[in-house]
Amino acid sequence: MTSISLYVDKKSIVHDVDFLTKLIYCCVFIVAPIITGAVILGTFSFLVSLILIISAGALKKLMPIAALSLFVLLSVIIIQSAFIQGYHDVLFTIGPVHFYREGLIHASSIVVRFLDILLAFSLIVLTTHPADMVETLQRKGLSHRIGYVILSVFQIIPQMAQTMKTISDAQRSRGLETEGNIFIRAKAFLPLIGPVVINSLIGTRERAMALEARAFSAEVKHTYFRDEPVYRYKTPVRLILLLLLIVSIAWRLL
Amino acid sequence: MSKARNLWRVKLNTASIVLIPAAVAINYIGKLFAEALKLPLWLDSIGTIFAGIVGGPVLGALSGLINNIIYGLTLSPASAVYGIASIGIGVASGVLAHYGMVSKLWKVIVFGIIVALVSSIISVPLNYVYYGGQTGNIWGDAAFAFLNAHHVNVILSSFVDNILVDAPDKVVSAIVAFAVYRVLPKRLTILFDNSQETTTLD
Amino acid sequence: MSKIIVKSLKYKYPLTEALALNGLTFQIERGEFIGIIGRNGAGKSTLCAALSGLVPHFFKGAYGGSILIDGINVKESKLSDIARKVGIVFQNPFTQMTGAKDSVTEELAFGMENLAIPKTEMVRRIDDALRLLEIENLRDKNPFELSGGQMQRVAIASILVMLPEVIVLDEPTSQLDPQGTEEVFKAIKRLSNQGMTIIMVEHKTEKIAEYADRVMLLDQGQIVAFDPPAKLFSLSNLEERGVRPPVFTRVAKGLDIHDQVGLYPVTLESTVNEVQKVYESH
Ligand SMILES: Nc1ncnc2c1ncn2[C@@H]1O[C@H](COP(=O)(O)OP(=O)(O)O)[C@@H](O)[C@H]1O
Numbered sequence: 001m002t003s004i005s006l007y008v009d010k011k012s013i014v015h016d017v018d019f020l021t022k023l024i025y026c027c028v029f030i031v032a033p034i035i036t037g038a039v040i041l042g043t044f045s046f047l048v049s050l051i052l053i054i055s056a057g058a059l060k061k062l063m064p065i066a067a068l069s070l071f072v073l074l075s076v077i078i079i080q081s082a083f084i085q086g087y088h089d090v091l092f093t094i095g096p097v098h099f100y101r102e103g104l105i106h107a108s109s110i111v112v113r114f115l116d117i118l119l120a121f122s123l124i125v126l127t128t129h130p131a132d133m134v135e136t137l138q139r140k141g142l143s144h145r146i147g148y149v150i151l152s153v154f155q156i157i158p159q160m161a162q163t164m165k166t167i168s169d170a171q172r173s174r175g176l177e178t179e180g181n182i183f184i185r186a187k188a189f190l191p192l193i194g195p196v197v198i199n200s201l202i203g204t205r206e207r208a209m210a211l212e213a214r215a216f217s218a219e220v221k222h223t224y225f226r227d228e229p230v231y232r233y234k235t236p237v238r239l240i241l242l243l244l245l246i247v248s249i250a251w252r253l254l
Numbered sequence: 255m256s257k258a259r260n261l262w263r264v265k266l267n268t269a270s271i272v273l274i275p276a277a278v279a280i281n282y283i284g285k286l287f288a289e290a291l292k293l294p295l296w297l298d299s300i301g302t303i304f305a306g307i308v309g310g311p312v313l314g315a316l317s318g319l320i321n322n323i324i325y326g327l328t329l330s331p332a333s334a335v336y337g338i339a340s341i342g343i344g345v346a347s348g349v350l351a352h353y354g355m356v357s358k359l360w361k362v363i364v365f366g367i368i369v370a371l372v373s374s375i376i377s378v379p380l381n382y383v384y385y386g387g388q389t390g391n392i393w394g395d396a397a398f399a400f401l402n403a404h405h406v407n408v409i410l411s412s413f414v415d416n417i418l419v420d421a422p423d424k425v426v427s428a429i430v431a432f433a434v435y436r437v438l439p440k441r442l443t444i445l446f447d448n449s450q451e452t453t454t455l456d
Numbered sequence: 457m458s459k460i461i462v463k464s465l466k467y468k469y470p471l472t473e474a475l476a477l478n479g480l481t482f483q484i485e486r487g488e489f490i491g492i493i494g495r496n497g498a499g500k501s502t503l504c505a506a507l508s509g510l511v512p513h514f515f516k517g518a519y520g521g522s523i524l525i526d527g528i529n530v531k532e533s534k535l536s537d538i539a540r541k542v543g544i545v546f547q548n549p550f551t552q553m554t555g556a557k558d559s560v561t562e563e564l565a566f567g568m569e570n571l572a573i574p575k576t577e578m579v580r581r582i583d584d585a586l587r588l589l590e591i592e593n594l595r596d597k598n599p600f601e602l603s604g605g606q607m608q609r610v611a612i613a614s615i616l617v618m619l620p621e622v623i624v625l626d627e628p629t630s631q632l633d634p635q636g637t638e639e640v641f642k643a644i645k646r647l648s649n650q651g652m653t654i655i656m657v658e659h660k661t662e663k664i665a666e667y668a669d670r671v672m673l674l675d676q677g678q679i680v681a682f683d684p685p686a687k688l689f690s691l692s693n694l695e696e697r698g699v700r701p702p703v704f705t706r707v708a709k710g711l712d713i714h715d716q717v718g719l720y721p722v723t724l725e726s727t728v729n730e731v732q733k734v735y736e737s738h
């Protein structure tokens with residue numbers, strides 16, 4: 001059973017940092033560039049996150065995430081620099097399409113902001129165990145029922161993907177057409193997804209009963225079997241991050 | 255009055271809680287199958303719509319929110335932001351189902367269109383912040399580029415971009431969710447109804 | 457002293473007209489092993505749900521009469537309080553895993569976390585349960601990577617660590633292969649030997665005859681008989697009630713081999729005994 005979590009199970013100085021501190025990092029490194037509006041600061045934040053991800057040994061898992069956004073970013077650059085009205089300064093021309101300098105500058109600021117947000121989030125997700133994230137939030141007051149939901153999705157999705165493979169093989173061997181023109185393919189959708197969906201929904205009844213049998217609805221303050229991760233430098237690191245935020249606000253105001 | 259109060263009841267029973275991961279997984283599987291069959295739709299909100307239909311707007315909203323948190327944690331950290339649109343889809347589904355919009359096929363189609371409107375209205379500002387107004391879908395973005403080139407304002411073009419992609423997607427998703435709802439025994443779906451109470455026999 | 461006291465228990469699921477349980481009255485003593493049998497739809501699962509509080513707290517519906525377990529009234533208590541007294545195990549091992557934990561030890565800890573048991577105590581109870589069910593070697597495995605029989609024992613262990621006084625098992629082996637079935641029965645036998653009260657629904661009547669102190673036969677939500685296995689399986693109209701007596705009993709009935717009071721043997725041992733008596737008398 002492969003987990004769908006992006007977590008990279010390694011040891012590094014980034015992994016040692018506790019979830020809340022990383023969360024603060026993420027907020028500061030997203031908010032500060034937006035407040036100051038300086039592209040240079042955005043680029044800087046993005047590079048810092050990248051270096052941290054590399055030093056945590058998680059670059060390989062970052063690649064697919066980045067690849068997913070590549071297409072979108074490309075289309076942003078093309079459309080923003082070539083199709084938005086009101087620009088004059090033509091930088092270059094491909095066929096009938098003019099690319100404007102102002103548009104390209106605007107597009108690059110969008111791209112930087114996007115990458116900055118993407119990497120800041122990725123840093124957390126790649127280097128924090130999901131159970132540690134959820135339990136940290138639970139200790140801070142997140143309902144344990146919601147915590148349960150988040151963690152169980154990580155297991156349920158790979159299971160369903162497995163069932164999905166079995167069922168689609170079975171349906172195909174029964175002669176269901178999954179290739180051809182769009183109508184043929186669209187018609188295949190319901191017979192494929194139906195059984196998986198119905199199965200999983202029927203299973204919810206017994207799982208819910210099993211949870212009740214394990215005191216899921218108890219209204220007491222929980223204890224935790226996993227030990228709470230402690231980070232030695234949490235106070236100084238958090239202070240530095242806060243300071244960064246204050247400086248960027250001050251920069252904006254001055 | 256009491257009917258309306260039930261609609262927005264926040265305390266969810268355990269069956270509803272367990273439905274949320276299943277709903278998120280259904281979203282995910284829908285998306286995988288749509289990609290595998292190379293359909294030009296996302297079909298990644300069937301579970302959220304279903305949760306709204308059987309459990310009401312609160313359960314729908316929660317399924318949508320958790321869905322995007324999970325996408326954020328697994329597929330693309332940036333997509334967590336679109337959680338707000340997913341919440342809208344869940345709430346709209348719950349409210350529409352409550353007012354009887356899931357009884358006939360034509361109603362389900364209208365249901366899908368309204369859900370698409372809601373999600374587009376929410377997505378537009380997000381797209382604007384993120385991608386300068388685009389959606390990342392080829393057809394929608396082509397329309398966006400076309401409208402922009404013809405002096406239509408960015409917000410409106412962005413909205414058209416969204417709704418072009420969203421309306422067919424949500425209509426098909428709603429029909430699938432509705433089909434599943436019809437197939438499941440009532441004795442199962444009633445477990446997700448948080449307004450049930452025990453009565454006394456003598 | 458009686459442990460479980462059920463008085464004129466009636467129950468109707470939501471949206472239905474017929475009573476799934478129709479006036480049950482009985483008692484179960486501490487440490488007894490009770491088998492429940494009956495045709496499909498007889499009300500066995502509903503009774504299990506009622507004993508563990510899922511009826512009515514999970515299913516809602518209409519409820520009459522009462523169940524007292526160790527002095528607490530099931531209808532008036534919260535599910536999480538009932539869970540400390542009564543544990544329940546279902547058919548499908550898969551759906552009983554929480555799905556939120558990625559090792560067997562964490563899976564076992566789930567119920568105790570909910571009950572706010574301190575960590576040191578959790579560790580102690582987990583070790584005990586793993587040892588009792590002979591699954592110590594699985595402690596760090598992902599629950600979903602286990603075989604059905606192993607997973608079902610994890611499900612039992614995860615109930616056991618909550619230290620209930622009664623364990624209800626609703627067809628715990630019906631989805632397992634023969635080996636898994638054997639493993640699970642052995643585990644249940646061990647729990648019973650420890651003095652735990654066991655209530656088990658099971659179609660394999662040979663197993664019921666071997667383990668149970670008393671057997672309850674249900675039909676249409678009512679108790680048809682509630683007797684020791686030898687007496688119950690000697691009843692003449694069992695097949696009409698959708699129950700197949702143990703194979704030994706069927707053989708003995710065919711050969712008309714019974715003891716002095718007219719009861720047929722129900723286990724291998726008692727059959728051999730009776731047959732021997734017949735031989736010797738010839
Ligand atoms: N969730 C439910 N809603 C409505 N009726 C139910 C439900 N579960 C079971 N029943 C009905 O209650 C009766 C008893 O069912 P059950 O206790 O499951 O029987 P058994 O376990 O002996 O096969 C049957 O008639 C069944 O159809």
Ligand SMILES: [Mg+2]
Nearest residue numbers: 500501502626
């Ligand atoms: Mg049953």
